[in-house]
Amino acid sequence: MHIPDGYLSPSTCASLYAGAAPFWYVALRRVKRELDSRTIPLLSMFSAFCFVVMLFNLPLPGGTTGHAVGMGVASIVLGPWVSILAISIALLIQALLFGDGGITAFGANCFNMAVVGSLVAFAVYRIGAAGADVTSRRRAAAAGAAGYLGINAAAFCAAIEFGVQPLLFRTASGAPLYAPYPLSVSIPAMMIGHLTFAGVAELILSAGMVAYLQRADPALLRRTAPGAKCTIVPEASSDLPRRGASLRGLWLALGVLAIGSPLGILAVGGGWGEAKRVSLWRAPLADYAPAFIPNPFVGYFVSAMVGAGVVVALAWLVSRAAFGERRRRAGGQSASFMEATVRGLLDIVERSIFAEDMAGSMGFLQRLDPRVKLAGLATLIACAVAIRRVWMLGALFSIATAMAAFSKISLRQMARRVWLPVAGFTGSIALPAVFLVRGQILFRTPLPGMHATVEGATSAVFLILRAATAATAAYELVMTTPWNRLLRALRWFRAPVVLVVVIETAYRYISVLLQAAQNMFESRRARLVGRLEGPEQRRLAAATVGVLLDKSLQFSVEMHTAMQARGFRGEAMVLEETRLRANDWALLSAFLAAAVLVLWAGL
Amino acid sequence: MSNGAGAPPVFEARGVSYRYRGVAALDGLSMRVERGERVALIGANGSGKSTLIRVLAGLAFAESGQVSFLGEAVTQERLRDESFFFPFRRRVGVLFQNPDVQLFNTSVFDEVAFGPLQLGWPRDEIRAVVERTLDRMGIAHLRNRAPHRLSGGEKKRVALASVLVLDPEVLLLDEPTAALDPGTQSEVVRLLASWANGPRTVITATHDLDTLEEIADRCYVLERGRIAGEGSPMTVLHDVGLLTEAGLLRPQHHKHGRDVAQPHPHAHWGEV
Numbered sequence A: 001m002h003i004p005d006g007y008l009s010p011s012t013c014a015s016l017y018a019g020a021a022p023f024w025y026v027a028l029r030r031v032k033r034e035l036d037s038r039t040i041p042l043l044s045m046f047s048a049f050c051f052v053v054m055l056f057n058l059p060l061p062g063g064t065t066g067h068a069v070g071m072g073v074a075s076i077v078l079g080p081w082v083s084i085l086a087i088s089i090a091l092l093i094q095a096l097l098f099g100d101g102g103i104t105a106f107g108a109n110c111f112n113m114a115v116v117g118s119l120v121a122f123a124v125y126r127i128g129a130a131g132a133d134v135t136s137r138r139r140a141a142a143a144g145a146a147g148y149l150g151i152n153a154a155a156f157c158a159a160i161e162f163g164v165q166p167l168l169f170r171t172a173s174g175a176p177l178y179a180p181y182p183l184s185v186s187i188p189a190m191m192i193g194h195l196t197f198a199g200v201a202e203l204i205l206s207a208g209m210v211a212y213l214q215r216a217d218p219a220l221l222r223r224t225a226p227g228a229k230c231t232i233v234p235e236a237s238s239d240l241p242r243r244g245a246s247l248r249g250l251w252l253a254l255g256v257l258a259i260g261s262p263l264g265i266l267a268v269g270g271g272w273g274e275a276k277r278v279s280l281w282r283a284p285l286a287d288y289a290p291a292f293i294p295n296p297f298v299g300y301f302v303s304a305m306v307g308a309g310v311v312v313a314l315a316w317l318v319s320r321a322a323f324g325e326r327r328r329r330a331g332g333q334s335a336s337f338m339e340a341t342v343r344g345l346l347d348i349v350e351r352s353i354f355a356e357d358m359a360g361s362m363g364f365l366q367r368l369d370p371r372v373k374l375a376g377l378a379t380l381i382a383c384a385v386a387i388r389r390v391w392m393l394g395a396l397f398s399i400a401t402a403m404a405a406f407s408k409i410s411l412r413q414m415a416r417r418v419w420l421p422v423a424g425f426t427g428s429i430a431l432p433a434v435f436l437v438r439g440q441i442l443f444r445t446p447l448p449g450m451h452a453t454v455e456g457a458t459s460a461v462f463l464i465l466r467a468a469t470a471a472t473a474a475y476e477l478v479m480t481t482p483w484n485r486l487l488r489a490l491r492w493f494r495a496p497v498v499l500v501v502v503i504e505t506a507y508r509y510i511s512v513l514l515q516a517a518q519n520m521f522e523s524r525r526a527r528l529v530g531r532l533e534g535p536e537q538r539r540l541a542a543a544t545v546g547v548l549l550d551k552s553l554q555f556s557v558e559m560h561t562a563m564q565a566r567g568f569r570g571e572a573m574v575l576e577e578t579r580l581r582a583n584d585w586a587l588l589s590a591f592l593a594a595a596v597l598v599l600w601a602g603l
Numbered sequence B: 001m002s003n004g005a006g007a008p009p010v011f012e013a014r015g016v017s018y019r020y021r022g023v024a025a026l027d028g029l030s031m032r033v034e035r036g037e038r039v040a041l042i043g044a045n046g047s048g049k050s051t052l053i054r055v056l057a058g059l060a061f062a063e064s065g066q067v068s069f070l071g072e073a074v075t076q077e078r079l080r081d082e083s084f085f086f087p088f089r090r091r092v093g094v095l096f097q098n099p100d101v102q103l104f105n106t107s108v109f110d111e112v113a114f115g116p117l118q119l120g121w122p123r124d125e126i127r128a129v130v131e132r133t134l135d136r137m138g139i140a141h142l143r144n145r146a147p148h149r150l151s152g153g154e155k156k157r158v159a160l161a162s163v164l165v166l167d168p169e170v171l172l173l174d175e176p177t178a179a180l181d182p183g184t185q186s187e188v189v190r191l192l193a194s195w196a197n198g199p200r201t202v203i204t205a206t207h208d209l210d211t212l213e214e215i216a217d218r219c220y221v222l223e224r225g226r227i228a229g230e231g232s233p234m235t236v237l238h239d240v241g242l243l244t245e246a247g248l249l250r251p252q253h254h255k256h257g258r259d260v261a262q263p264h265p266h267a268h269w270g271e272v
């Protein structure tokens, strides 16, 4: 459900930023007002938890994956407002520090998953659990329903955003400039995967986590249900959850999460493009059922979709070939779900370490002040999304590539981590458009109604070039800036101090959680000879998520205690960043002037 | 227990009990620490050392019994009062057992600056003090590194710097040398020793009998949340019965009839 850059028009992006902004504003005010000293650690912990949950790709039919978001459990524990912040921060960390999910589309992603997802989930929970005992089963069931409906509401918003693009944004000749498929395709395509797998994953996550908290730390559930009766006397909230509290119930619940999924074969390994994006798109397209379309032109779509199926299959083969090398290295024809997850985790840890080393070597981008770099690269991405001339897009892409070369970023690495995944993922979405968009016929295929068109090809080129340019720039930002510098740059852009501190703390939790997850996987794998069978893998994944929550809760409480010991009373404080030098200002102005030029020439 | 000229003890616990969800961790424990004393809390894993440190530091609050700091009761209510909170936090430093929970900032510099910032020191003074502390602890070169990516010994030093930057009068140390290699261990012990002369008070929780004489003038032996014994390191180390009962020695030491407890590698005592 992460919308990458290039799929939504600048005006859509802007209006969704504007749509999310008031919610952020109110949420921040509330956090500041209600700040008890546990808020910041909890908020950070849930951001980190949501981030990690989004990395757990579940195998879906058709060889793809989907993931939960965590909006259910976050809004239940934190309340809808703080949950909006928690999920937004998880998304921001993904976008900014891992280059995952769009920067221009960040507002849209937050609007869908953080705002709509949290509000819907919380409303459902409130209604479903009204009057229920804190530790009652009905509360856990309401939590499950909250998660399910929350994630589906978010997916539905994303589908609408995609679907309106071709209606509103086309070139003069009629080629779609952004996401090429209309509502009649985008809605079923998004919803099939979410109504089934991702929704069920979220359901089980929410219900399982609430059931777990009912036993381990009911005080947390009382935060949003102050009136609820509690048969167990809640302890002071500064207590650590009981060490080694029985997790069996949770494991069982989470085990179900994986039972629905077939033997794990991940279509695309981790990496820059992130398999999860692939899933939510490609799975529904591949399994597309024409009967779902309430549309008079069903006939057209049936044939169109048969064609799309063929093309998607082709694209899948291409990306399979592209990722074959990685997969073979991982030691199997088809990497198992667990191995893929471990590799994903390792990849992130390795990437952040690698990034710190890269950031140390002196190249063009490394020399820039992080604030200038952040502004400059974000502008580059915005330009790549805004302009409407293919040749300008090509030029921007070349500029982005040249910057990489001047910054000692190996282009081979870039190809492996950025371009191939973009080609595999966006390519598989863009290719069918070549045949589905009607217009001047480029060449005919033997399939009825399936002819490649100039407009179709144009829209595919737009989508791919935009996505590739944005991903390249984001990768450069991540690879040439140590993340603490990047965070400090945020402070300078007037990000509220609370926010920056929460991001810092969340990032810290993430590294702890990832390390814990990785260790757990590795140590278990070391004890098992040979490959794990399907059920074994699923149990392992479920257990890992459960233990992770336990660990992260415990860790957040301990860290909170350590913060208190050094005088923390719930208020965030930072040392001011130094001023920009004159030549930094000059560079910044140059960047912005160039952007204006590009927009003038390219619009 | 000595009591110099009527001055109130730095810390005094009287009949303190604490439970984690029904599991008793401290059980009517009493102890006191005078100004300038170096006191060790020794006991097996789970005997309540960490909990006692948390209770003394005002990070957890006794269910029954009393904790006082320089004669003033340490309670949740008192700590809400800024005129008690700020001086208390500034004067009492806590080093946690697991440096990972103590290092939550994005750079070593910010980590060390966290305490002074929270206590509202002037910004310029903070910069100067942090620089001085980094130098003194020999970690100036790590200034921009991410604390959680340092080695175990470096982490410990950063954690220590983040506590000592406030120049506390009382230090509560929870297993400061656990999980460090012997070289780093003695280095940490030396750093602490060089800091702790003068009127400073150091309370160290440990199950490491090897360094006991270096770090303490007096020890309390904890067993299941109670004080099982008290005395100078020499007396305690010779009290095989007490140490065995407290789970700090392998039972066979006793059976073999040795008079003097032999401190020995303690890896099997494990980690909490």
Ligand SMILES: Nc1ncnc2c1ncn2[C@@H]1O[C@H](COP(=O)(O)OP(=O)(O)O)[C@@H](O)[C@H]1O
Residues within 6 Å of the ligand: A239, A240, A241, A242, A243, B020, B021, B023, B024, B025, B043, B044, B045, B046, B047, B048, B049, B050, B051, B052, B272
């Ligand atoms: N967070 C916690 N939740 C539940 N029980 C705990 C927790 N921390 C400690 N305990 C229990 O309290 C007792 C004392 O623990 P602790 O103070 O950590 O001992 P020590 O530091 O001496 O190893 C032990 O029985 C331990 O199991």
Ligand SMILES: [Mg+2]
Residues within 6 Å of the ligand: B049, B050, B051, B097, B174, B272
């Ligand atoms: Mg301990």
